[in-house]
Amino acid sequence: MRTYLLGMEAARRDGVTDIDSESLCLAALFHDCGTAPLYNGPARFEIEGADAAARFLRAYGWAPARIDPIWEAIALHTTPEIPERRGMIARYVRIGVQIEFGSAGLRQSFAEAIEAAENKYPRQYVEEVLQGLVIDQALARPQKALQPSWAADLVRHHRPGRQGINPGF
Template structure:
């Protein structure tokens, strides 16, 4: 079964992030897209916005990579990377802005859901992949389940949490106290010998 991301730019985005992300985070990013796109199709979102959704999902954790470990929160680093990528592909400024917001806000509950289709769908896709499957509904048929099975979880909760904390330990400014990375860092510092999934995940 071949997964198609819906356009040349999104296919190029997959090739790009595949060269940078560790397997667990790459698979998670694709699963987030599969779940978010399932909703997008059900809601009748047009092809161009669905391709933008694919790019946003694929880039949403790119800020965890060594190549994008800048001074900002990992969400913002990933959003900036997507903006540069889409600018090179000559996408329009409004669509680039929407992708940026979707990535930058994906760990911001109560905000992402009110900032338009892309931020809402990326946020829902992330939450659904981490267990909130009720957000997707009950019509998850075999094609979606089969596609998700192509991208195993590979301990994503531990891998992603450790990546975020490792960056925050090197650069505490990446983890403001009120943010999701800040909560992850605080939980790690409170339980330095804890093994497994970060308690704040």
């Protein structure tokens, strides 16, 4: 939900008034679901999450034209520069992720929105939990962390037993 709220705030600041907020919300909600055991298939977690979202939406009668931007946003959310050029849903999911986990300067420029989102939906060690899930999947199935990818960066910096946030995060 934080990714959705931060993505919506970025869209608002950009003057976007015609974003499909329902699609943005669903893409944000599903963007890391590929790390869940239920969706831990052979592909990268981003693709597994995108496929899970597409299956969910098809089961509820969504048209392929509405599903595709959600799939793309989820599949590309860890990829620099591409999602920002693939439509509003991919752009603002990526920006929401960047605001949540990005540079100090970016986080400072969205400080009030981040505080509001975190007050409503606390972080609860999300970095450590998420990195652990991605690394565990990649160690079990190395094809899930091919270079170049965020998962590969996490695995490259992984040191068993080291506490805290992985430098690849």
